[in-house]
Amino acid sequence: MIARLAENVSPRAATALVLLLLALLVAPWFANDYLLTVLILIFYFAYTGQAWNIMMGFTGQLSLGHAIYIGLGAYTTAVLFSFSGISPWLGSFAAILVTVLCGAMIGFLAFRFRVSGVYFAILTIAFAEFARIGFDHLSYVGGSAGFFLPVANYTQSDLWTLRGKPIMFYYLSLGMTVAAVVMCHIMISSRLGYFWLAIREDEEAARAVGINTFRYKLIAVVISAAMTSLAGVFFAFYYNNLFPEEVFSINRSIELILAPIFGGLGTLFGPILGAFMLTGLAETLTTTLAALGVDVPGAKQVFYGICLLLVITVLPDGVWPWLYRRLGLAGRCE
Amino acid sequence: MSTLLSIDGISKRFRGLVAVDRLSFQVDQGDIFAVIGPNGAGKTTLFNMIAGVFSPDGGTIVLSGERINGLSPDQICHRGVGRTFQIVRPFPALSVEDNVIVAALLHRHLVPDARAHAGEVLRQLYLYDKRAQRASGLTLPDRKRLELARALATDPKLLLLDEVMAGLRPTETDRMVSILKELNRSRGLTILLIEHVMRAVMALAARVLVMHHGAAIAEGAPDQVVRDRAVIESYLGAETV
Numbered sequence: 001m002i003a004r005l006a007e008n009v010s011p012r013a014a015t016a017l018v019l020l021l022l023a024l025l026v027a028p029w030f031a032n033d034y035l036l037t038v039l040i041l042i043f044y045f046a047y048t049g050q051a052w053n054i055m056m057g058f059t060g061q062l063s064l065g066h067a068i069y070i071g072l073g074a075y076t077t078a079v080l081f082s083f084s085g086i087s088p089w090l091g092s093f094a095a096i097l098v099t100v101l102c103g104a105m106i107g108f109l110a111f112r113f114r115v116s117g118v119y120f121a122i123l124t125i126a127f128a129e130f131a132r133i134g135f136d137h138l139s140y141v142g143g144s145a146g147f148f149l150p151v152a153n154y155t156q157s158d159l160w161t162l163r164g165k166p167i168m169f170y171y172l173s174l175g176m177t178v179a180a181v182v183m184c185h186i187m188i189s190s191r192l193g194y195f196w197l198a199i200r201e202d203e204e205a206a207r208a209v210g211i212n213t214f215r216y217k218l219i220a221v222v223i224s225a226a227m228t229s230l231a232g233v234f235f236a237f238y239y240n241n242l243f244p245e246e247v248f249s250i251n252r253s254i255e256l257i258l259a260p261i262f263g264g265l266g267t268l269f270g271p272i273l274g275a276f277m278l279t280g281l282a283e284t285l286t287t288t289l290a291a292l293g294v295d296v297p298g299a300k301q302v303f304y305g306i307c308l309l310l311v312i313t314v315l316p317d318g319v320w321p322w323l324y325r326r327l328g329l330a331g332r333c334e
Numbered sequence: 335m336s337t338l339l340s341i342d343g344i345s346k347r348f349r350g351l352v353a354v355d356r357l358s359f360q361v362d363q364g365d366i367f368a369v370i371g372p373n374g375a376g377k378t379t380l381f382n383m384i385a386g387v388f389s390p391d392g393g394t395i396v397l398s399g400e401r402i403n404g405l406s407p408d409q410i411c412h413r414g415v416g417r418t419f420q421i422v423r424p425f426p427a428l429s430v431e432d433n434v435i436v437a438a439l440l441h442r443h444l445v446p447d448a449r450a451h452a453g454e455v456l457r458q459l460y461l462y463d464k465r466a467q468r469a470s471g472l473t474l475p476d477r478k479r480l481e482l483a484r485a486l487a488t489d490p491k492l493l494l495l496d497e498v499m500a501g502l503r504p505t506e507t508d509r510m511v512s513i514l515k516e517l518n519r520s521r522g523l524t525i526l527l528i529e530h531v532m533r534a535v536m537a538l539a540a541r542v543l544v545m546h547h548g549a550a551i552a553e554g555a556p557d558q559v560v561r562d563r564a565v566i567e568s569y570l571g572a573e574t575v
Binding site for chain 2: 189190191194195197198201202204205206207208209210211212213
């Protein structure tokens with residue numbers, strides 16, 4: 001297993017990865033609460049970016065409605081916990097089941113009827129919007145007034161119920177991100193991964209070498225949906241409140257695709273690098289503008305947009321492919 | 335010799351246009367069979383029906399005794415038909431080796447096994463030294479051979495080649511001819527090719543079928559077919575003969 005993971009990773013890259021991981025493991029001892037929350041946000045985006053990357057980066061299917069999986073995962077576990085006291089760890093199985101069924105349904109409809117490209121993207125937006133409007137009217141979970149998890153002032157963290165301090169969420173989100181990277185690495189180095197890449201590159205040619213493209217696209221949606229639902233679980237238990245207008249909103253779908261696009265589509269480390277850079281950029285802009293006394297509404301968004309535009313123009317493949325050539329690291333997709 | 339591919343009365347219409355009109359022929363095991371004809375004769379449509387891209391409007395296609403018309407391209411590939419595209423379609427962002435590994439994974443479940451098989455195929459096609467290159471950066475002759483390598487890596491019984499010689503220089507054509515002859519001789523691979531380059535057809539094919547307006551107008555040995563009056567008329571127009 002370890003040997004298989006090390007395959008395709010050069011010694012330099014492996015050393016750098018281990019050092020980065022160690023630094024992140026000890027970070028809470030040096031970071032203040034603010035920095036910790038920023039890092040948690042980074043891991044959240046790195047994780048969801050990794051999940052979305054399976055569909056777009058590996059398989060070439062543009063989903064702009066991943067908020068549906070976040071929201072379904074969040075609501076499922078939150079409801080099970082609040083109403084029946086079921087631990088989010090067990091609730092996650094239910095969340096995965098719900099989102100897998102939802103992803104399979106969207107995928108089946110789209111791929112069975114050969115909906116692809118921008119039409120597929122529109123279909124995913126439509127389903128996320130259905131969910132948003134549906135949950136707005138679902139009084140069982142509070143409707144548009146929102147759903148709240150029980151909160152108290154915790155002195156100790158309870159990992160089983162995910163009630164506690166930010167440091168617990170820090171390690172949880174770090175663990176999820178590492179697990180996602182490892183899982184994606186295993187998948188992309190396997191038969192499944194090769195078939196995904198072939199479909200991304202040329203679907204008709206993929207079919208001509210015997211790949212059942214319907215089946216493998218469906219597998220990609222289902223795995224991506226299941227992974228994203230766990231980000232929803234995290235979201236629910238970290239923020240403790242859920243509003244359909246917020247969790248299912250198109251903004252949520254868009255924000256989670258920025259990190260992988262910025263970092264490098266179809267790469268393993270791209271979403272992580274992208275999450276670090278974008279969240280870092282946003283936080284730096286907030287502090288800098290505040291320090292400069294600039295109080296123009298939307299100034300941050302404008303600067304943020306300009307930065308995004310610049311990087312995408314100069315490095316259309318994302319930052320990571322460029323950086324890793326610069327660093328002289330070897331590997332197929334790292 | 336047993337029949338590998340048997341085509342019986344297949345037709346394909348695109349709205350008003352009859353692209354292939356009740357065409358029948360048979361390809362024996364181990365044969366090299368060429369389909370020639372002027373542009374628009376329906377050759378590529380014929381190929382796309384055999385490969386499962388289009389379903390014929392009528393008639394049957396039988397491979398090794400099994401009826402395959404109506405199956406999808408991936409199911410037909412599973413049954414042992416490898417194909418190339420007239421306009422080459424490599425997986426551009428993948429390396430040459432990864433392109434072939436994808437195809438080799440059809441009948442192999444482990445990547446290392448597929449890589450070993452891909453290596454053999456790449457050596458046969460003189461692409462092994464370029465295995466780490468991106469497919470998009472290859473020259474046309476290399477891309478043509480990559481297209482062939484990918485089809486071969488699926489371990490086909492029948493290889494469908496759609497104008498693999500088009501755009502090649504004469505020396506490259508001769509190289510491709512010798513590669514195909516060797517594959518046919520050493521593995522007993524059956525090859526069905528569409529070709530415009532007569533130099534290649536004369537050197538390779540044991541039998542030739544000539545199509546015109548979707549129908550067969552002649553079939554036989556290559557030197558016999560090129561002297562056929564109907565064939566010459568189809569290419570040059572009746573008034574010139």
